Amino acid sequence: MASVFEQRLGAALEQRRQQDLYRQRLTLDSPQGPLVRLHNREYLNFCSNDYLGLAAHPKVLESFLRAATEYGVGSGASHLVCGHSRPHQALEEALAELTGRPRALLFSSGYAANTGTLATLLRTGDQVFQDRLNHASLLDGGLHSGARFRRFAHNDVADLERRMAGVDGAKLVVVDGVFSMDGDTAPLAELSALCRRENAWLMVDDAHGIGVLGETGAGSLEAAGMGVSDVPVLMATLGKALGVAGAFVAGEELLIENLIQQTRNYIYTTATPPALAAAALAAVQLLHEESWRREYLATLVARFRRGALEQGLPLMESHSAIQPLLVGDAGSAVALSQRLRAAGLLISAIRPPTVPAGTSRLRITLSAAHSEQQVDYLLEQLGRHWCQ
Numbered sequence: 001m002a003s004v005f006e007q008r009l010g011a012a013l014e015q016r017r018q019q020d021l022y023r024q025r026l027t028l029d030s031p032q033g034p035l036v037r038l039h040n041r042e043y044l045n046f047c048s049n050d051y052l053g054l055a056a057h058p059k060v061l062e063s064f065l066r067a068a069t070e071y072g073v074g075s076g077a078s079h080l081v082c083g084h085s086r087p088h089q090a091l092e093e094a095l096a097e098l099t100g101r102p103r104a105l106l107f108s109s110g111y112a113a114n115t116g117t118l119a120t121l122l123r124t125g126d127q128v129f130q131d132r133l134n135h136a137s138l139l140d141g142g143l144h145s146g147a148r149f150r151r152f153a154h155n156d157v158a159d160l161e162r163r164m165a166g167v168d169g170a171k172l173v174v175v176d177g178v179f180s181m182d183g184d185t186a187p188l189a190e191l192s193a194l195c196r197r198e199n200a201w202l203m204v205d206d207a208h209g210i211g212v213l214g215e216t217g218a219g220s221l222e223a224a225g226m227g228v229s230d231v232p233v234l235m236a237t238l239g240k241a242l243g244v245a246g247a248f249v250a251g252e253e254l255l256i257e258n259l260i261q262q263t264r265n266y267i268y269t270t271a272t273p274p275a276l277a278a279a280a281l282a283a284v285q286l287l288h289e290e291s292w293r294r295e296y297l298a299t300l301v302a303r304f305r306r307g308a309l310e311q312g313l314p315l316m317e318s319h320s321a322i323q324p325l326l327v328g329d330a331g332s333a334v335a336l337s338q339r340l341r342a343a344g345l346l347i348s349a350i351r352p353p354t355v356p357a358g359t360s361r362l363r364i365t366l367s368a369a370h371s372e373q374q375v376d377y378l379l380e381q382l383g384r385h386w387c388q
């Protein structure tokens, strides 16, 4: 007789297949870049988060190799035991400087940074308010924090204000700076003004803004002119525009020292390899040395939007590197993604539960590593396959 676990697991897979929600991984045989190799064929890559083309940048690689030679591969322990080395420290200092904050603290992933920070800040009796479209790691952190969990309508500050009115307890408002599946940005000035009136703290997850937005690439807060007093908790990742892996939280000494003392996902986990920190430090330096990447990416985004508009494609309200095209049902989104794959384009169909039901989409991402010709080819193929 099949055990209850076998039955449950079998049913879960079957249900996903029937609803066009079954997911499969691609196995790449090349570095990240505008062209990637998959099953001995090259594809134009429009689905990675390597927005600046730094994941395989020679300086990032060189820094990684040099640090691996000097520090070895494994960090050997958690940060609080003996896993914290000079490259980790140097990266934290560079991230604090980039974001204009007193301190920054590394985490091994954005998921760990978000869930850990929320667990540390919140307790029973508190209130956490989250945008409906926040990243899963923020929602999970909020749900498991013990605080009363409230979602508000996407980017709707008036709805948030109504929900906050007359509510007791410590209040934390949490948003993505750039929404990962929509590409639009949070109204940070309005949110921070509301938080000030309500005596609430604001936390921003800038996974998709760091490196890309703002004069120096410091992200959404720089673009919005917000400092540490407006947004006490800033989290961002190192695995997207910065091309490496891991994440950080930046803020005042009081916040960072509490994360070091209390956050279980920080304390009870092995520090990432020092060479990763050295690679990320090289990427942070490239934000300054190769600022053309940010400017060029913005011209590609404008070029894509102009072309898509001319063809009547269903663009979303995004001016970031994330340029989704809304399809609707999951099956059609997958079929479209497969037709584009046959034409040599790698574009993922994003389906529930990552996005709300009925809003499946192609999530197209642009990178400073793309050429204008590659973006034009993308537009041409979208025009050809969209309505078939």
Ligand SMILES: *Cc1c(COP(=O)(O)O)cnc(C)c1O
Residues within 6 Å of the ligand: 108, 109, 110, 111, 112, 114, 135, 137, 176, 180, 205, 207, 208, 237, 238, 239, 245, 246, 247
């Ligand atoms: C990718 C992402 C994360 C998770 O970061 P990882 O380092 O990949 O775990 C968190 N928040 C947002 C908005 C993201 O897009």
